[in-house]
Amino acid sequence: xxxxxxxxxxxVTYLRMSVTDRCDFRCVYCMSEHMTFLPxxxxxxxxxxxxxxxxxxxxxxxxxxLTGGEPLIRHNVEELFDHLGALxxxxxxxxxxxxxxxxxxxxxxxxxxxxxxNISLDSLKPDLFKELTRIGELQQVLAGIEKARQVGFQRIxxxxxxxxxxxxxxxxxxxRFALDRGLDISYIEEMPLGSITEHNRGxxxxxxxxxxxxxxQEFELIPTSENSGGPSKYWRIPGYNxxxxxxxxxxxxxxxxxxxxxxxxxxxxxxxxxxxxxxDLRSVVRNHPGNKDKLIEAIMxxxxxxxxxxxxxxxxxxxxxxxxxxxxx
Numbered sequence: 001x002x003x004x005x006x007x008x009x010x011x012v013t014y015l016r017m018s019v020t021d022r023c024d025f026r027c028v029y030c031m032s033e034h035m036t037f038l039p040x041x042x043x044x045x046x047x048x049x050x051x052x053x054x055x056x057x058x059x060x061x062x063x064x065x066l067t068g069g070e071p072l073i074r075h076n077v078e079e080l081f082d083h084l085g086a087l088x089x090x091x092x093x094x095x096x097x098x099x100x101x102x103x104x105x106x107x108x109x110x111x112x113x114x115x116x117x118n119i120s121l122d123s124l125k126p127d128l129f130k131e132l133t134r135i136g137e138l139q140q141v142l143a144g145i146e147k148a149r150q151v152g153f154q155r156i157x158x159x160x161x162x163x164x165x166x167x168x169x170x171x172x173x174x175x176r177f178a179l180d181r182g183l184d185i186s187y188i189e190e191m192p193l194g195s196i197t198e199h200n201r202g203x204x205x206x207x208x209x210x211x212x213x214x215x216x217q218e219f220e221l222i223p224t225s226e227n228s229g230g231p232s233k234y235w236r237i238p239g240y241n242x243x244x245x246x247x248x249x250x251x252x253x254x255x256x257x258x259x260x261x262x263x264x265x266x267x268x269x270x271x272x273x274x275x276x277x278x279x280d281l282r283s284v285v286r287n288h289p290g291n292k293d294k295l296i297e298a299i300m301x302x303x304x305x306x307x308x309x310x311x312x313x314x315x316x317x318x319x320x321x322x323x324x325x326x327x328x329x
Contacts, residue, residue, distance in 0.1 A: 004059050006306040010258055013062045014229050018265040019077055020069040025098050026134035029161050029190050042266050048285050050083040055295050062091040063229045072101040078108055085113025102144025106151045115154040122160050123167045157184035163204040171214050179240045186232045186245035187211050208246035271306035
């Protein structure tokens with residue numbers, strides 16, 4: 001079986017699959033307040049998602065992350081977790097969630113084979129949390145985090161997008177919350193995807209180095225070579241089990257080691273977060289149902305157009321007009 005190696009010699013071993021563009025939050029950095037979502041006919045069925053995921057695993061993908069939107073609001077999504085979790089050569093099945101439905105699904109997803117989860121948490125202040133998510137209830141998310149801890153996933157990681165003047169004063173509070181509970185945490189520089197009017201991205205930007213400087217005033221950060229298969233660079237704090245990660249698409253470009261591709265819920269295989277290079281896999285699986293050779297041919301074509309890197313500019317109009325929820329969070 002062919003390996004997924006792009007023209008720059010990078011091996012693709014990680015697939016992020018969006019199962020829905022819908023979400024029960026409207027986070028200010030992810031989507032506009034009044035979103036138009038895809039008609040059902042344009043969305044890949046769970047069976048199509050399973051077929052594509054299975055094919056990627058046969059091509060050497062070792063890790064699949066299910067994303068959204070919010071993946072847990074997709075009807076019967078547990079069936080997709082079950083199918084992928086049963087693939088013998090898939091080393092890791094993970095997912096990213098806003099936590100709003102995690103208390104209900106945590107135990108079921110662990111049974112399906114999920115070992116690690118990422119939970120978005122940008123504030124521990126109920127009012128600010130609602131402001132940043134426009135809709136979300138903090139207590140609901142905290143209950144989901146606690147349930148996940150009780151269920152006993154191997155690792156739970158919090159993801160915090162830090163915006164200057166909004167939640168930047170909570171960097172240490174979020175860290176203490178993670179350390180006290182044995183959770184990992186990653187701080188993320190805002191991705192400039194989609195046109196927003198809610199805030200100025202240039203003014204809201206917080207670099208990873210700035211955050212490390214803030215944390216370093218209270219905690220000793222020791223860099224490590226640990227790798228979770230994604231873009232986070234990890235640090236450790238002596239005396240704690242938690243890993244502290246930084247995802248830095250602006251200030252510390254990680255494209256040279258990119259091992260990822262994304263499948264949008266409408267079936268576009270995105271070869272880069274910050275470029276529009278893509279292959280339409282939906283047309284392949286619908287025009288040639290069950291034909292794995294045709295699907296493999298299209299995926300291999302994608303390897304030949306995967307770009308070398310992205311270029312993000314904070315102060316200009318976004319080059320990528322799709323929002324993060326349609327990209328796969």
